[in-house]
Amino acid sequence: MDAASPTDTMRLSGWGRYPAVESRVARPEKRDALQAVLEGDDQPVIARGAGRSYGDAALLNSGGATVLTDRLNRMLAFDPDTGVLRAEAGVRLREILEVFVPRGWFLPVTPGTKEVTLGGAVAFDIHGKNHHRDGGISNFVHEVELLKADGGKVTCSVEQNAELFWATVSGAGLIGIITEVALELRPIETAYVAKRTLKADDLGDAFALFEEHEPDYLYSVAWIDCLASGDSLGRSHLMFGRHATPDDLTSKQRQDPLGYEPDHLASLPFDLPEGVLNEHTVKAFNKLYYAHQRKRDKRTVVGIDPFFYPLDAIDDWNRMYGESGFVQFQCVLPMEESYDGLEEILSQVQESGLASFLAVLKRMGPPDGGLLTFPTKGYTLALDIPRRDGLEDLLRDLHETVARRGGRVYLAKDAYLRPDTFREMYPALEEWLEVKRRVDPENRFTSAQAQRLGIEP
Ligand SMILES: Cc1cc2nc3c(=O)[nH]c(=O)nc-3n(C[C@H](O)[C@H](O)[C@H](O)COP(=O)(O)OP(=O)(O)OC[C@H]3O[C@@H](n4cnc5c(N)ncnc54)[C@H](O)[C@@H]3O)c2cc1C
Known part of the structure; x- marks a missing residue:
């Protein structure tokens, strides 16, 4: 396809594979050709990058045009x-x-x-x-x-x-x-990361370890077993990292300290049948994963890819969830609500019986300057949930919990939020809309997500 104006139709979805829509697409090769897309007709338009947002942020139905930017890559x-x-x-x-x-x-x-x-x-x-x-x-x-x-x-x-x-x-x-x-x-100085992994027995332990070790490391994240309950609720592996210096490296690594060989292990050649990922299989996997690291405290020096991008090693891993796809629920809670809020959310997920693989827990700093900024000082939790019966009810409950506790859901991952809850979570929306009204009064730029959330000037 070599079209600056939208001629072809493609079925597109986000990384979660839901929703999927038929879209008219333009795929310009030069920046100047983008103008032709806007001038070609007066249909709505949305830009699309690599389609790694999970839901419907980079989608627009065939009434509009989706601009694929993958050839504008100089x-x-x-x-x-x-x-x-x-x-x-x-x-x-x-x-x-x-x-x-x-x-x-x-x-x-x-x-x-x-x-x-x-x-x-x-x-x-x-x-x-x-x-x-x-x-x-x-x-x-x-x-x-x-x-x-x-x-x-x-x-x-x-x-x-x-x-x-x-x-x-x-x-x-x-x-x-x-x-x-x-x-x-x-x-x-090097293409390596000095990594330290610590085990936390429960959520309180995880919070304490984050606080204790974060001053020494630039990066931190925890993989949390969201099916562990009772005394083990919130048990996790914490990973801290900083860019390694030549002194941290082994003699072999020191031979080429900036050598970067991207990891690429395998690809998932087909969709897994529905139901393979159920509460029992996921629970067993999580238990194994948690037990895999025997030491409570482990230090290693690893490459950039295994530290930052372990999932990229398997192409199309999103097919693991089958054709129905999955959603990623990611929220952030203010610090003072984080502990109780995360306990409540983890319990809600467990009660729903909808299994999630290891989820990710991170600490966030204060909000950034963007008017629709997601972060807030506190903890963010992200977990993948397959699309099954009961998902909509679960997400509605989770969104309600997050809003009640003054938190937000990340729009890059969202496919289910409702307009009223969205407005509650994003108080600067009005200020953002004022800018939108000035530069795009006709609402030329819109997406399936914006339409679902009622975002218009
Ligand atoms: C495995 C995985 C891990 C992730 N981890 C994180 C994480 O740790 N932190 C985090 O913040 N996010 C994370 N994400 C989400 C991802 O970073 C964001 O969704 C990002 O926006 C995806 O970029 P993309 O190029 O795929 O954009 P798309 O998904 O194609 O589009 C996303 C949004 O950007 C807009 N957009 C794209 N290109 C342009 C353009 N040229 N001009 C204007 N608007 C444009 C689209 O309209 C859409 O609203 C993760 C996603 C995956 C799949």
């Missing part, structure tokens, strides 16, 4: 004095790593997969395992070039057109199409 310039890379929005984080890790640079913030684009990363102001220290990726974005609904281009940053910048960052593609990003990379 790296444009790099300044080794400042570490600032300018690149088109369709460049994937993987491509940046492949070029820059061997030159001593890493991403300032990275999600749990490197298969996302710069545009998608900025549109949700993604966070990583260092959010409590560094905040979201927007803190490292020097500039964004944006294509607006009127076909004009504008550059925005913290200093220039700041309102537009903060509405675009975390604005889920609804302010305009990000065409170019200037991102400050992080200097590294």
